[in-house]
Amino acid sequence: MTKRYRLHYAPDNASLVIRLALEELGQAYETVLVNRQAQVQRSAAYRALNPNGLIPVLETPDGPMFETAAILLWLADRHGALAPHVDSDQRAGFLKWLFFASNTLHADLRILFHPERYIGTNLTQQHELRRIQRQRLHTHLSNIDTAASQKTTWLCADEPSVLDLYLACQLRWMALYPLGCDRSWMVLAQYPNLHAMCNKLELRASVSAARCAEGLGATPFTSPFLAKPPEGSPT
């Protein structure tokens, strides 16, 4: 590895969150495209990095890391930015919502995207599960938006946190996927603090870099279009 970090990514996948964090931190990194159409994430070589066969993996001087939130927290702590310091009185609030974003919001999003993995092939049951997931996601976003009204340093503040980056990407994915399904429920303006956060993020150099690298279009969070990446494909 010639750079300190190597990001295994696919365009517009969860690796996008890590790219944004690396860009915000000004860290040099190499990228390795994971060919999703060839299902490279399930190969033995990739599973040696992440036995769960999921993107992203970030190779670090301390070894390969997987799980988006774990990588985000590790990067923020290692570089002393994008999150409240471990001694800060802001840390408790930040951690609870970061874990919520990972183990509930993102997990519920995965069920919306892949209901067959959770309930099998019956289309009526998949439809019902998706309906429930949309309701759950709306409740989660409303609660996060309310939390953001409390004006912390780490949620929708003037300077972004790793949590903001993670939430903005998840908002993007909810607006775009799954293809061919009802996505009219996802109206960003229903969550005014999150909406304002997305507007602010779109002005940042980190987002411009990610837009170019992954073909995300001009307004990747407030009015997203399907990615047209220079290489690779999102699914």
Ligand SMILES: N[C@@H](CCC(=O)N[C@@H](CS)C(=O)NCC(=O)O)C(=O)O
């Ligand atoms: N819990 C994982 C979820 C990552 C995830 O959902 N990755 C997706 C891409 S966005 C993936 O690798 N999908 C490939 C597959 O399911 O085979 C994390 O936070 O990193």
